[in-house]
Amino acid sequence: MSASAGARRWRAQLEEAVLPAVxxxxxxxxxxxxxxxxxxxxxxxxxxxxxxxxxGNAYGLGQVLYKTTTLTFTGLSVAIGLRAxxxxxxxxxxxxxxxxxxxxxxxxxxxxxxxxxxLPLFIVAAAIGGGAVGGAAGVLKSKWxxxxxxxxxxxxxxxxxxxxxxTVAHFKVFDTLHTADVRSGALPRLSALIPPFHGSAANxxxxxxxxxxxxxxxxxxxxxxxxxxxxxxxxxxxxxxGGVNVPGVWWRxxxxxxxxxxxxxxNFVLGYKHYYEDGFSTGAGFLGIAVALVGRNNPVGxxxxxxxxxxxxxxxxxxxxxxxxxxxxxxxAVVIIAVVTSVPEVRRVLRxxxxxxxxxx
Amino acid sequence: MxxxxxxxxxxxxxxxxxAVSLRGIxxxxxxxxxxxxxxxxxxxxxxxxxxxxxxxGKSTLMxxxxxxxxxxAGTMTVNGRDVTGWSTAQAIDAxxxxxxxxxxxxPTLTVAENVVLGRxxxxxxxxxxxxxxxxxxxxxxxxGLVVAPGRLVSELSVGEAQRVEILKxxxxxxxxxxxxxxxxxxxxxxVDELWRVLTHMRDTGDTIILITHKLDEVMAVSxxxxxxxxxxxxxxxxxxxxxxxxxxxxxxxxxxVLAGDAAAAPQHSIRAERRAALDVRELTVADARKTHAVxxxxxxxxxxxxxxxxxxxxxxxxxxxEALAGLREVSAGAVLLHGRDVTRxxxxxxxxxxLSHIPEDRQLRGLVLDYSIADxxxxxxxxxxxxxxxxxxxxxxxNARRQIERFDIxxxxxxxxxxxxxxxxxxxxxxxxEMGRDFTVLLAAQxxxxxxxxxxxxxxxxxxxxxxxxxxxxxxxxxxxxVLALSDRVAVMYGGRFAAVLPRAEATKEVLGAYxxxxxxxxx
Numbered sequence: 001m002s003a004s005a006g007a008r009r010w011r012a013q014l015e016e017a018v019l020p021a022v023x024x025x026x027x028x029x030x031x032x033x034x035x036x037x038x039x040x041x042x043x044x045x046x047x048x049x050x051x052x053x054x055x056g057n058a059y060g061l062g063q064v065l066y067k068t069t070t071l072t073f074t075g076l077s078v079a080i081g082l083r084a085x086x087x088x089x090x091x092x093x094x095x096x097x098x099x100x101x102x103x104x105x106x107x108x109x110x111x112x113x114x115x116x117x118x119l120p121l122f123i124v125a126a127a128i129g130g131g132a133v134g135g136a137a138g139v140l141k142s143k144w145x146x147x148x149x150x151x152x153x154x155x156x157x158x159x160x161x162x163x164x165x166x167t168v169a170h171f172k173v174f175d176t177l178h179t180a181d182v183r184s185g186a187l188p189r190l191s192a193l194i195p196p197f198h199g200s201a202a203n204x205x206x207x208x209x210x211x212x213x214x215x216x217x218x219x220x221x222x223x224x225x226x227x228x229x230x231x232x233x234x235x236x237x238x239x240x241x242g243g244v245n246v247p248g249v250w251w252r253x254x255x256x257x258x259x260x261x262x263x264x265x266x267n268f269v270l271g272y273k274h275y276y277e278d279g280f281s282t283g284a285g286f287l288g289i290a291v292a293l294v295g296r297n298n299p300v301g302x303x304x305x306x307x308x309x310x311x312x313x314x315x316x317x318x319x320x321x322x323x324x325x326x327x328x329x330x331x332x333a334v335v336i337i338a339v340v341t342s343v344p345e346v347r348r349v350l351r352x353x354x355x356x357x358x359x360x361x
Numbered sequence: 362m363x364x365x366x367x368x369x370x371x372x373x374x375x376x377x378x379x380a381v382s383l384r385g386i387x388x389x390x391x392x393x394x395x396x397x398x399x400x401x402x403x404x405x406x407x408x409x410x411x412x413x414x415x416x417x418g419k420s421t422l423m424x425x426x427x428x429x430x431x432x433x434a435g436t437m438t439v440n441g442r443d444v445t446g447w448s449t450a451q452a453i454d455a456x457x458x459x460x461x462x463x464x465x466x467x468p469t470l471t472v473a474e475n476v477v478l479g480r481x482x483x484x485x486x487x488x489x490x491x492x493x494x495x496x497x498x499x500x501x502x503x504x505g506l507v508v509a510p511g512r513l514v515s516e517l518s519v520g521e522a523q524r525v526e527i528l529k530x531x532x533x534x535x536x537x538x539x540x541x542x543x544x545x546x547x548x549x550x551x552v553d554e555l556w557r558v559l560t561h562m563r564d565t566g567d568t569i570i571l572i573t574h575k576l577d578e579v580m581a582v583s584x585x586x587x588x589x590x591x592x593x594x595x596x597x598x599x600x601x602x603x604x605x606x607x608x609x610x611x612x613x614x615x616x617x618v619l620a621g622d623a624a625a626a627p628q629h630s631i632r633a634e635r636r637a638a639l640d641v642r643e644l645t646v647a648d649a650r651k652t653h654a655v656x657x658x659x660x661x662x663x664x665x666x667x668x669x670x671x672x673x674x675x676x677x678x679x680x681x682x683e684a685l686a687g688l689r690e691v692s693a694g695a696v697l698l699h700g701r702d703v704t705r706x707x708x709x710x711x712x713x714x715x716l717s718h719i720p721e722d723r724q725l726r727g728l729v730l731d732y733s734i735a736d737x738x739x740x741x742x743x744x745x746x747x748x749x750x751x752x753x754x755x756x757x758x759x760n761a762r763r764q765i766e767r768f769d770i771x772x773x774x775x776x777x778x779x780x781x782x783x784x785x786x787x788x789x790x791x792x793x794x795e796m797g798r799d800f801t802v803l804l805a806a807q808x809x810x811x812x813x814x815x816x817x818x819x820x821x822x823x824x825x826x827x828x829x830x831x832x833x834x835x836x837x838x839x840x841x842x843x844v845l846a847l848s849d850r851v852a853v854m855y856g857g858r859f860a861a862v863l864p865r866a867e868a869t870k871e872v873l874g875a876y877x878x879x880x881x882x883x884x885x
């Protein structure tokens with residue numbers, strides 16, 4: 001009885017997690033149809049082009065995976081914050097700060113060190129870069145009650161301007177907006193393992209992303225710190241009663257959230273270009289918010305949502321010949337709105353359907 | 362009298378139709394069958410008590426009646442009209458209104474603004490504040506529900522907030538009023554006041570359905586009683602033809618020892634140790650408005666003793682308990698556990714020093730509602746259930762199985778979310794967690810608020826056992842019967858101070874009542 005009740009609850013949770021996303025995609029496709037027709041194109045052709053340009057060939061898929069990797073980090077960053085009841089809008093600048101720290105470290109290391117040996121150093125540097133920005137917002141909230149939405153937005157401006165200044169004034173290669181190549185630590189592309197991916201940006205940081213997802217899942221759902229963090233997010237009063245230092249959880253959660261976004265900078269710096277370039281993070285941080293929402297703040301859901309948004313981002317380039325690529329931006333927006341609004345709606349329908357299905361259905 | 366739609370159909374035998382008639386109501390939530398063939402007949406112009414244990418399906422049945430849920434099976438008539446599966450809007454239009462156990466008020470709006478919310482009086486698109494306040498004042502005068510319409514809801518006492526809830530429902534034209542455990546949060550004078558208002562409303566033709574656990578209330582105000590057990594209706598009797606013992610038997614399905622007549626004089630246990638387990642010295646706590654919520658209170662609780670604190674809510678009891686638990690900053694004074702000063706120590710350090718705490722609000726503090734029963738059973742103890750940073754899932758599950766069994770928590774499913782449980786079973790989680798572990802001092806704030814007679818009996822037995830085992834217990838309760846049934850000494854809190862501390866033998870309801878209202882003994 002208890003086992004079957006457990007199985008039933010599992011199935012119900014799965015349905016409630018997956019169905020809203022499916023419904024949202026259908027709604028987005030429908031809106032897309034209308035837009036494409038208004039633009040004088042055939043929806044079938046545009047969607048075919050979108051699929052062919054992304055999942056239809058190895059290069060396209062590689063590009064999708066590259067974008068998915070960054071979005072996994074920023075989505076996870078936002079999701080961890082939300083689990084603690086904090087809305088981190090600053091993944092954009094935390095990602096950039098992490099990338100910058102890694103890029104600068106790369107120019108300081110002696111050349112020719114094995115990539116695997118120095119990778120931990122880069123992870124720590126990127127985590128410190130992103131964590132400093134997120135942690136600052138966390139401390140501002142814990143000590144003085146400054147709302148994290150305001151402070152992370154403000155920090156986006158401050159940090160991005162500061163990084164721009166540092167790059168331009170001190171670190172750039174002449175006539176560019178990027179730093180010099182890292183002297184050690186560059187990671188191979190995915191094509192080194194799977195040759196058909198040749199030319200695409202997908203790289204070994206993809207596996208680092210999956211590892212971080214696994215650690216984050218363990219941290220949130222299996223560790224004592226995660227138990228306390230989620231309690232703070234759900235009911236701060238009950239967490240406080242349970243002996244949890246609520247302000248302490250706030251700054252730690254923001255620190256971790258920023259660090260995860262910061263490590264995402266390695267995807268560009270170590271995996272793709274091998275240098276830090278001003279503005280590489282543009283948009284990825286904000287899209288992380290959408291990824292977290294669609295992924296329901298669950299690390300596994302975040303990966304799937306990142307894959308969806310990675311596909312749409314790359315697909316925008318693929319359909320550019322038929323319709324403006326901004327149309328895909330509109331589709332992304334529709335997905336977000338549909339998911340956010342459809343979650344409670346779909347849940348209600350599911351629950352009443354289950355109820356009507358009889359007591360044991 | 363006519364129904365709101367003006368088409369009261371005469372019944373075949375010419376008698377006026379029943380105000381409410383529910384027949385064969387089935388209502389399931391997933392695998393949980395909250396109502397199974399439940400029925401309810403309520404005549405017009407009566408106060409009808411609906412009683413039953415937690416999880417008996419009373420609240421669900423009333424939510425069906427008020428249109429929040431459509432029943433899976435069964436028929437519903439109101440004033441003779443078939444209304445099966447109607448919506449809340451239709452129910453309100455037909456004059457059926459429900460006052461919920463948990464208040465649904467906007468704290469930053471005034472009384473009048475809350476009452477008219479959704480039915481605002483407007484003049485050229487602007488809210489007519491004066492008109493609203495006038496209308497609310499008039500309604501208050503007519504029904505005896507007096508609350509100043511211009512005051513902010515955040516400034517109201519619990520009793521006043523409840524009056525606003527009732528006013529809100531009446532303002533929407535309710536003639537059939539459903540009250541879900543209205544006295545759970547009220548002091549005795551406030552309860553008396555509520556009964557006066559409800560009786561007055563009944564006498565002017567309104568129909569009242571009262572969901573309650575407290576049998577003395579049933580006996581005091583109702584005309585008819587319907588008893589539910591495990592989702593079904595098991596009895597309907599005229600109040601004058603029944604007794605509390607009979608009702609308790611119907612509710613639980615067996616004989617029950619009632620708190621009032623059980624241990625009028627609690628037997629004194631042997632006190633092994635004379636040193637105070639909890640020692641409080643000149644404790645002062647500031648509240649949000651920087652006045653002293655607790656004003657220089659001193660007392661001690663010895664091992665094997667229950668010190669009861671009586672008092673009208675809002676006289677500093679909440680702040681006192683929270684300060685003792687480490688949840689609220691102390692502005693002056695000291696708290697000692699077994700002679701050790703813990704005034705500046707964290708909640709966790711106090712817990713490790715042997716302090717257990719049953720908080721007054723289980724939904725806000727005592728439980729993380731979206732956590733499972735198993736996860737809630739370790740709240741505050743999570744560091745004891747962890748190894749090298751990881752929560753020990755096997756240990757948590759084993760603990761849950763043991764506590765569920767020992768405290769009879771239903772459903773007996775460690776993975777069920779606390780939110781899905783009835784109030785009494787939620788409270789059992791809190792009791793199981795706080796009393797099912799090693800502790801020496803217990804702060805029990807409103808331990809039986811909103812739970813049924815069966816659970817009250819159980820919780821009281823737990824408290825008596827703990828006393829017999831030499832635990833020191835500080836009991837804070839708005840229920841005088843409870844304080845008198847359990848305490849060895851009774852303190853009365855008034856205006857942030859102890860107005861009196863009396864041995865049990867000298868504490869009678871009359872004497873305590875006088876201290877509670879500040880009428881006697883303005884003690885320093």
